[in-house]
Amino acid sequence: MRTLIIIAIALLVVLHQDFWWWDRAQPLLWGVLPIGLAWHAGLSLAAAALWLAAVKWCWPAHLEVEDDPAAPPPTPREDAP
Amino acid sequence: MTAFVVILAYLALLLALGLVSNRFFRGTATDYFLASRGIGPFLLVMSLFGTTMTAFALVGSTGESWKEGIGVYGMLASSSGIVHSACFFLVGIKLWSWGKRYGYVTQIQFFRDRFQSPMLGLLLFPILVGLVIPYLLIGVIGAGITIEKATVGAMPGLFPGTHGAIPFWFGAALTCLIVLTYVFFGGVRGTAWANAFQTIVFVGLGVVTFLIITGKLGGAQAATAAVMQAHPEKLTRAGLSKLHFTTYLLIPLSVAMFPHLFQHWLTARSARTFRLSVVAHPLLILLVWAPCVLIGVWATAAMIHGKPVVPPGANENAVLGLMVNRLTGGTYGGQLLGGLLTAGILAAIMSSLDSQFLCIGSIFTHDVVGHYLGHERLSERARVVIGRGFVILVVLVTYLLALTRPGGIFTLGVWTFSGFAGLFPVVLAACYWKRASAAGVIASVLVTAGTWLWLFARAGWGAEGQAMFLGMMPVATIVAASSAVLVGVSLLTPAPSDLTLSRFFGRPRPVAATPTRAVTADVAATPAEKWVGKF
Known part of the structure; x- marks a missing residue:
């Protein structure tokens, strides 16, 4: 699933470069949105859906360890060499 | 005058919010700079969105679309929806985890520790501060100009030199003072609350303005049809270079290195808190940017009494204001909307300014005073006092620089x-x-x-x-x-x-069966804090 999500994100970046209707306004979605704008609005929705999938299936669960009540208190490293 | 009253009411509300957030302040440096790492998902998404969106999201997007056409959305908005969330997901959560584990407060502390190099800290300090200062100036100058333009004729007796408008120096000072007050008293918690409120204001007002303007233009279809007839090129990206468009995709990567965003990431209660931000960020961008881009494009063909609403050669930053003022025809409702819109623009500006002021104050406190004087020599209270002192200093320096109007x-x-x-x-x-x-x-x-x-x-x-x-x-x-x-x-x-x-x-430690409060929380939470923490 992780590989699929990575491929989907790469695909989203490629689809962002929509040169194929660069000079076209038609068709107008609902008679309002030119195709170039409708496409990118759709990309925003697709991005949200994709990040939802990433959160669901690729969540870095190991980073949640900080909630462990048995974990030692944080060690400030502000005086690192 | 209506606009003036609306702006004052809005600023008073912000001030009240900052003072209320002070009631939740626990008196420790961790609480002042990181809200005891206890911010919930709703406040985090609002903070991150409010901080990354400046006045450009409302005013600039409309003006740029009026000038360049619909390509502005793809160049600045849909790209940010993909890249910002990627930065939150791939970088933000990891930095939050290490920040919590090792007690970092600033970005420089992290880099110094990760690469075991004091020289890296020394090198990053002037670069990060130097890059944030112009960003701060944009906000203060933008706020001063916005207030001056919105209050023309409000007080002719008091400010005859500016046709009754609050002069730039006074508007900028007022903005700095309001932001300073809630940052000073509320720290990052006050900032998060104010950002949440301000984000709701500018998102809501953006939508309301869009609906009113759409109605005045005879509906969305009629407005687009007019552009199709007068300036069809604005509905395409014909005037835009493809390489320019593609390489613009790299600009949103900047959020991964914003020091003020790093500080907001560290305030999260748990890694799970990031989930809502990662998913909702592209949707919020869509909600703000799509209506503004449409208004900008429609402005190229909008007519009133046979004349263009936005005359050719107008200042692009004035496009949104002209569309609101001229289409609502100076009615009371129009003035009210104008005032609210100004409040929305100020909201977008101040929701970035506050985080930047606090972050610079934090960098000076931890990476200069704390690092070279020794953190062990500074009590919690001393760190808060120093942090507040630096915030005042940074606000003052920014204000004085803004007066030069570079x-x-x-x-x-x-x-x-x-x-x-x-x-x-x-x-x-x-x-x-x-x-x-x-x-x-x-x-x-x-x-x-x-x-x-x-x-x-x-x-x-x-x-x-x-x-x-x-x-x-x-x-x-x-x-x-x-x-x-x-x-x-x-x-x-x-x-x-x-x-x-x-x-x-x-190798990471195993996940706890029952999530608990942040391990750095220094004082037991009160019932009110527990309720607020849910957000």
Whole structure:
């Protein structure tokens, strides 16, 4: 699933470069949105859906360890060499 | 006068919010700078969105679309929806985790520790502060101008020199004072609350303005049909270079290196808190940017009494104001909407300013005073007092610099984003590349600074705008140079020690069965705090 999500994100970046209707306004979605704008609005929705999938299936669960009540208190490293 | 009253009411509300948030302040430095790492998902999404969106999201997007057409959405909005969330997901959560584990408060502390290099901290300090200051100036100057324009005729007796408008120096001072008050008293919690409120205000007002303007233009279909007839090129990207469009995709990478965003990430209660931000960020961008881009494009063909609503040659930053004022025809409702819109613009400006002021104050407190004087010599209370002192100093210096009204400051904004984006390979390598060495990172930071300065000088120090290099945005060259040097020098120099690598990439501890409050919480939460923490 992780590989699929990575491929989907790469695909989203490629689809962002929509040169194929660069000079076209038609068709107008609902008679309002030119195709170039409708496409990118759709990309925003697709991005949200994709990040939802990433959160669901690729969540870095190991980073949640900080909630462990048995974990030692944080060690400030502000005086690192 | 109506606009003036609305603005004052809005600023008073913000002030009240800052003072209320002070009631939740626990008196510790961790609470002042990081809200005891207890911010919930709703406040985090609002903070992150409010901080990354400036006045440009409302005013600039409308003006740019009026000038360039619909391509502005793809260049700035849909790209940010993809890249910002990627930065939150891939970089933000990791930095939050290490920040909580090792007690970091600032970005410089992290880099110094991750690469065991005090020199890196010393190098990053002036670069990060230097890049944030123009960003702060944009906000203060933008707020002063916005208030002056919105209050023309409000107080002719008091300010005859500005046709009764609140003069720039006074509007800028008022904005600084309001932000300073809630940052001073509420710290990052006050900032998060104010950001949530302000984000709701500017998102809501954007939608309301869009609906009213759509109605005045005879509906969305009629407005688009008028553009199709008068300026069909505005509904395409015909005037936009493809390489320019593609390389603009690198600009949003800057969020991964914003020091003020780093501080907001560290306030999260748990890694799970990030989930809502990662998913909702592209949707919020859509909600704000799509209506503004449409208004901008419609403005190219909008007519009133046989004349264009926005005359050709108008200042692009005035487009949104002209559409509201002229289409609502000076009615009471129109004045009210004008006032609310001004409040929305101020909301967008101040929701970025507050985080930046606090973050610079935090950097001075921890990376200068604390680091060189010794953290152990400073009590919790002393750190808060020093932090507050630095916030006052930073606000004062920014205000005085803003009074000089430096030219080309808005162009400088995109240049600062390019600088932060140039540092992106450094933070990415810190999170994912074990072989990245201190020397590689230092060389990369130096090359970023050098390439940035060279390209900036080549563009007449901003006088020639972005001045494409090889047909690309300058950011592309900066990121390429920074990445190449990082990889090359890292491979030629010794890798970090095993001890360092095990601290950052060692085997994680098992997940706790029952989530608990942040381990750094220093005082037991009251029932009111528990309720607020849910957000």
